[in-house]
Amino acid sequence: MEPSVPRRRTGGRSARVRESVLTATLDLLSQDAAAFSVAAVAARAGVHETSIYRRWGTRERLALDALLDFSAEHIPIPDTGAVHGDLVAFGRALGHYLSLPLGAALTRIMATLDTETAAAFSASREDFWTRRFDAASAMITRAVARGELPPETNTLLLLETFIAPFHFRALHGPTPLSPAEINNLATLVLNGARSR
Structure with a gap:
């Protein structure tokens, strides 16, 4: 069974996309960090890879943002x-x-x-x-x-x-x-x- 990620507050399309991407990132990191990729996150979140690269630049920065967000919340x-x-x-x-x-x-x-x-x-x-x-x-x-x-x-x-x-x-x-x-x-x- 995959670990669940708590829902965050949303505020418009940009916030929803960010939430979806960070949730997918945490799910994938928790399963296999070595196989974690922007393509896998994009597929799981239902967004284009270019949207992720435009906002985060690299998979490492994406992982950092997701971990910081999750930690700050909890x-x-x-x-x-x-x-x-x-x-x-x-x-x-x-x-x-x-x-x-x-x-x-x-x-x-x-x-x-x-x-x-x-x-x-x-x-x-x-x-x-x-x-x-x-x-x-x-x-x-x-x-x-x-x-x-x-x-x-x-x-x-x-x-x-x-x-x-x-x-x-x-x-x-x-x-x-x-x-x-x-x-x-x-x-x-x-x-x-x-x-x-």
Whole structure:
């Protein structure tokens, strides 16, 4: 059974075409990233290849846009007023994303690309993580401004330390992190950042 993709809001023909193309892209990526192509996306979405090339340019940029769109929809950056609350809310959204059939499939595929496919998508994959970390860093920037974390906090290391257990569990663990574990993980990571 193919993973389902949630419907997005539409707003005119251009928005409908974009939604159809991104949905087809995610479906195909989740099945076989190595076989993913603009032609396959166009056929599944019912649009011309030229329309896709005109808007996205390359299959890699198309994949990046689809992954960013899906991630932004399912893993929003919270603002609870406190960094611990932000991390817990972010962790719960990330855990839910990784529990979705499509989220889990995309995560496995991006982590296990063969050498040739990984090389083709390396720039887009790096761009994806850079943009996601840039967005998530707002939680840490606000915490530093509020005095919850020291100014010398290594934002990237803190975020990587926090999200790593989620991805490890999704790829290798028997069960996802529980709400209590997410709460404890946020406390552990923040205590480590404050102890410097």
